[in-house]
Amino acid sequence: MKLTWSQITPEAHYLSRRAFIAAGMASIAAPAIALTGKSSAFSTDEKPNSFEEITNYNNFYEFGTGKTDPATYSGSLRPQPWSVKIGGMVDRPGNYGVEDLAPDSALEERIYRLRCVEAWSMVIPWLGVPLASVLEKAGVQPGAKYVSFQTLLDPEQMPGQRASRGIDWPYREGLRLDEAMHPLTILATGLYGKVLPNQNGAPIRLVVPWKYGFKSIKSIVAITLTDMQPGTTWKMLQSSEYGFYANVNPQVDHPRWSQATERRIGAGLLGGRQETLMFNGYADQVASMYAGMDLAKNY
Numbered sequence: 001m002k003l004t005w006s007q008i009t010p011e012a013h014y015l016s017r018r019a020f021i022a023a024g025m026a027s028i029a030a031p032a033i034a035l036t037g038k039s040s041a042f043s044t045d046e047k048p049n050s051f052e053e054i055t056n057y058n059n060f061y062e063f064g065t066g067k068t069d070p071a072t073y074s075g076s077l078r079p080q081p082w083s084v085k086i087g088g089m090v091d092r093p094g095n096y097g098v099e100d101l102a103p104d105s106a107l108e109e110r111i112y113r114l115r116c117v118e119a120w121s122m123v124i125p126w127l128g129v130p131l132a133s134v135l136e137k138a139g140v141q142p143g144a145k146y147v148s149f150q151t152l153l154d155p156e157q158m159p160g161q162r163a164s165r166g167i168d169w170p171y172r173e174g175l176r177l178d179e180a181m182h183p184l185t186i187l188a189t190g191l192y193g194k195v196l197p198n199q200n201g202a203p204i205r206l207v208v209p210w211k212y213g214f215k216s217i218k219s220i221v222a223i224t225l226t227d228m229q230p231g232t233t234w235k236m237l238q239s240s241e242y243g244f245y246a247n248v249n250p251q252v253d254h255p256r257w258s259q260a261t262e263r264r265i266g267a268g269l270l271g272g273r274q275e276t277l278m279f280n281g282y283a284d285q286v287a288s289m290y291a292g293m294d295l296a297k298n299y
């Protein structure tokens with residue numbers, strides 16, 4: 001039986017309250033509502049990283065490229081009210097409120113490994129809903145083959161967008177439809193039993209645990225169903241280094257570094273490196289989607 005986070009740590013509330021204060025402006029804006037999620041057989045029983053680690057070591061270039069920049073500067077993001085424009089090859093296009101796409105009553109707790117392409121990793125107790133449940137609300141049309149996602153474009157709320165950093169804002173990501181419909185793929189609206197902090201992609205972000213972290217796009221404002229592979233930010237920036245698939249694969253190195261091992265954040269300077277697993281340890285669930293594909297070419 002899987003325990004939920006609150007069952008494992010009765011002191012979670014005390015700890016997260018401290019973290020809440022430590023994380024500064026960005027999370028003070030989030031209401032201190034306790035969210036609960038049904039436990040899931042997809043959760044790992046590995047020890048989650050602390051709330052402090054998860055909310056102070058981030059990649060969110062819209063707020064700067066330093067790991068602490070998102071925690072320091074994301075207070076300018078206004079995650080409420082927020083709607084997601086779902087369009088393209090769907091029966092019911094329109095603007096959907098976050099509370100309708102991911103009602104509190106539907107939330108599941110998914111404790112997932114997150115493996116960044118930069119070779120660090122964490123374990124994060126997300127709260128969210130299957131992306132499939134959201135796509136079913138909009139009604140996917142038969143010809144649709146891909147799903148594309150866009151982050152908010154607003155340099156006033158996201159000052160990092162004033163600098164190009166080679167990125168053609170907004171940040172964009174995409175999945176094949178079968179990947180999008182896979183039960184491991186979620187849209188997260190919370191973590192550690194609370195509303196998603198701004199630095200983690202408030203109010204709603206993608207989580208695809210078998211792919212490098214850059215696929216898990218934050219602060220989503222648009223989801224579009226298409227019949228062509230959509231452009232994706234890191235591939236557009238440097239396609240020789242970052243592909244569309246971006247499946248975690250210890251056998252296919254990044255041109256500038258090995259992907260064979262990873263540094264687990266918080267595991268300590270000495271004991272911190274561990275082997276990276278194929279599909280980030282989710283091979284039993286996802287490998288069949290890539291049967292017959294050359295994963296060295298489709299990186």
Ligand SMILES: Nc1nc2c(c(=O)[nH]1)N[C@H]1C(S)=C(S)[C@@H](COP(=O)(O)O)O[C@H]1N2
Pocket residue numbers: 054057058059060061062114115116117151171199200201212213214215216217218219
């Ligand atoms: N919009 C947007 N989404 C993003 C990013 C970003 O810079 N902008 N960084 C990605 C990368 S590289 C990683 S590793 C994860 C990090 O998620 P976390 O900060 O919640 O751990 O977010 C991904 N989603």
Ligand SMILES: [Mo]
Pocket residue numbers: 059115116117118212213214
């Ligand atoms: Mo990343």
